[in-house]
Amino acid sequence: MATATGAQGQESHAARFLALGDVNLGRHVGQELLKGDTLFPFRNLKPLLDRADLVFANLESQITEQHGETQSPKSNLIFCAPPVAGSSLKEAGIGIVSAANNHAWDYGKTALRETSAYLDSVHVAVAGIDPEGIGKFRLPVLERGGIRFGFAAYAEFVNLKDNWQGYISLFDSARARVEIATLRSKSDIVVVSYHGGNEYSNGASQAALGSMRFLADAGADIVLGHHPHVVQGMERRGKSFIFFSLGNVVFYQPQRSWTQLTLAPWIEFHKDSVGTSIRFVRLLPIKAGYQPSVSIDSLANEKLFSRFMALSPVGMSATKNMLNVQPIR
Numbered sequence: 372m373a374t375a376t377g378a379q380g381q382e383s384h385a386a387r388f389l390a391l392g393d394v395n396l397g398r399h400v401g402q403e404l405l406k407g408d409t410l411f412p413f414r415n416l417k418p419l420l421d422r423a424d425l426v427f428a429n430l431e432s433q434i435t436e437q438h439g440e441t442q443s444p445k446s447n448l449i450f451c452a453p454p455v456a457g458s459s460l461k462e463a464g465i466g467i468v469s470a471a472n473n474h475a476w477d478y479g480k481t482a483l484r485e486t487s488a489y490l491d492s493v494h495v496a497v498a499g500i501d502p503e504g505i506g507k508f509r510l511p512v513l514e515r516g517g518i519r520f521g522f523a524a525y526a527e528f529v530n531l532k533d534n535w536q537g538y539i540s541l542f543d544s545a546r547a548r549v550e551i552a553t554l555r556s557k558s559d560i561v562v563v564s565y566h567g568g569n570e571y572s573n574g575a576s577q578a579a580l581g582s583m584r585f586l587a588d589a590g591a592d593i594v595l596g597h598h599p600h601v602v603q604g605m606e607r608r609g610k611s612f613i614f615f616s617l618g619n620v621v622f623y624q625p626q627r628s629w630t631q632l633t634l635a636p637w638i639e640f641h642k643d644s645v646g647t648s649i650r651f652v653r654l655l656p657i658k659a660g661y662q663p664s665v666s667i668d669s670l671a672n673e674k675l676f677s678r679f680m681a682l683s684p685v686g687m688s689a690t691k692n693m694l695n696v697q698p699i700r
Contacts, residue, residue, distance in 0.1 A: 383641065383643040384518050384643075385639060385650070386425065386517070386518040386520075386639070387423045387637065387638075387639050387640075388424065388425050388426075388515075388560075388636075389419070389422075389426045389427070389635060389638075390427045390562075390614070390638075391426065391428040391620045391635055391657075392428075392602070392620045392633055392659075393619045393620060393622050394412075394429060394460075394621040395450065395452075395621055395622050396412060396434070396452035397433075397441045397442060397451045398441055398442045398447075398450050399661055400452075400621060401441030401442075401452050403661070404456055404459055405439060405453050409458050409459045409462050410462050411661075412621045412662060413462070413465075413621075414662060415663060415664035415665070415666070416463070416657070416663055416664065417464070419655070420465070421464055423464070423637070424515040425515045426464055427466070427467050427469075427522070428460070428468050428620065429469050429566065429597040429617070430472075430486075430497070431472055432456070432474060433452065433475065433476075433477055433478050433482040433483060433485070433486045434451070434457055434486045434489045434490065435452070435453075435454070435478050435482035436453070439453075441453060443477075449474075449478075449530075450474070451477060454485070456489070457492060457493045458493055460490070461494065466496060466513060467497070467513060467522055468490065468496070468497050469498050469499045469522075469597070470483075470497050470539075471500060471526040471539055471566055472499075472598065473598065475526065475535070475539045476529050476531045476538070480504070483539070487500060487502040497509055497511070498511055498524040498540075498564065499540040499564065500538060500539055500540065501537060501538055504538045505537055506536075506537045508523075508524075508540040510522065510553060512554065518559050518560060518642050520559070520561075520562060521557055521558030521560070522561075522563070523554060523562075523563045523591075524540055524563070525547060525563070525565050526541055526566040526567065527567025527578070527598070544585055548589045552589075552590060554590075555590050559646075560593070560640055560647060561590055562591065562592065562593045562595065563586045563595070565579070565583050565586060565596050565597070566598045567597075568596065568615070568616065570598065570600055571599060571601055572603075573601075573603065574615065575596065575599075575603060575616065579596065588608070588611075591611060592611055592612070593612055593614075594612070594614065595614050595636075596616045597616060599618070600616075600622065600627070600630050601618050601619075602617060602632070602633040602634050602675075602678075602679060603616040604679060604684070605685055605696075606683065612636075612652060612696075617633060617635065618630070618633035618659065619631065620657060620663050621661070621663055622659055623659075625660075631658060631659045631660060632656065632659065632667065632671060633657050633659055634654040634656055636652060636654055637654070637655050637693075638651070638652050639651050651695070652695075653695055654679065654687075654696070655692070656693070658671075669691070672691075679694060680694070
C-alpha cells in the first residue's frame with residue numbers, strides 16, 4: 372500500500388499481510404509442477420494473494436532435486452518438492468516461508484541446503500533453518516509499504532532423528548527470547564511461526580499453547596500455529612494475536628474432518644509518528660487441496676465460521692465472505 376502524508380505533513384504507512392497454513396509442494400502437487408505448470412497449486416488463490424503486500428506460508432516440504440521423486444517409495448510420510456517449487460512460490464506472490472517443521476529433514480542435510488539455495492535464487496525469504504548447521508537460524512526482515520516485518524520460526528519436533536540439530540530451529544525458550552528481541556530492534560512488526568501440537572485436534576495442546584503464549588509475551592506481535600492440519604481458534608494476548616493453527620492450504624487429506632477448510636488471517640498494519648499498530652484483523656475462508664480456492668459454498672462457510680468463533684475467546688462477527696475480529700483498541 373502507498374505511503375500517505377497527513378494534514379501536518381507527517382507520513383503514514385500501511386501494509387496488508389496474509390498468512391497461509393501448511394503448503395506441501397511434494398507428492399501429487401510435485402508431479403504436476405514437474406510437468407511445467409508452475410502455478411498449479413496457487414492458480415485459484417492468485418487474485419487473493421495479489422491483493423496482499425506480503426504473504427507468508429508454512430512450507431511443509433523440502434525443495435530438492437530427487438530426479439522425479441516427490442514421495443519416498445518407503446513411506447508416504449516422507450515427501451519433497453522439486454526445484455521448480457521455488458519458482459512456484461515466487462510466481463504465486465509468496466514472499467516469506469517458514470521451513471521449521473517436522474518434515475524439514477525428510478531428505479536430509481543436502482536437501483535442506485538445496486531448499487535454502489532454491490528459495491534464495493528466487494528471492495523468497497525463509498525463516499527457521501540454518502543451511503550451515505551452526506545454529507544461526509535465519510531471521511528475515513522484509514519491508515513492505517514502509518513497514519518492516521521480522522520473522523522467526525520454531526518447530527516442536529522433527530520426524531527424523533538423525534543429526535539435524537543446528538540446521539532446524541527447534542523451540543528453545545531462551546534462544547527464542549533473544550531472537551525476538553533482536554527482531555524487535557530491527558522491525559516494526561514481529562511475526563513468529565510455531566510448528567507443534569496434536570494433529571487433527573480441535574484445540575492447541577497445553578505444550579503448544581504454553582509455547583505460543585511465551586512467544587507473544589517475549590515480544591511477538593503475531594504468532595502463527597501449524598501442524599494440526601485443521602484450523603483451530605485464536606486469542607488476543609495483550610497486544611499480540613495468537614492463531615493456534617492455520618490448518619491446511621496446499622494439502623489433500625479428505626479422509627479427516629476439517630482438514631480441507633481453513634481460515635487465513637488478513638491483517639492490515641498502520642505506521643505513523645506514534646508507532647505501528649494493527650488496523651484490523653480479518654479471517655478469509657479457503658478450501659484446501661491440491662489446488663486450493665476461495666470458492667466455498669455458503670453452508671460450509673457458515674459451519675467453518677461457527678466452529679472458529681466457538682474455539683476463539685475473541686469477539687468477532689461474520690459476514691458472507693469473512694470473519695471480522697472486533698476493532699483493535
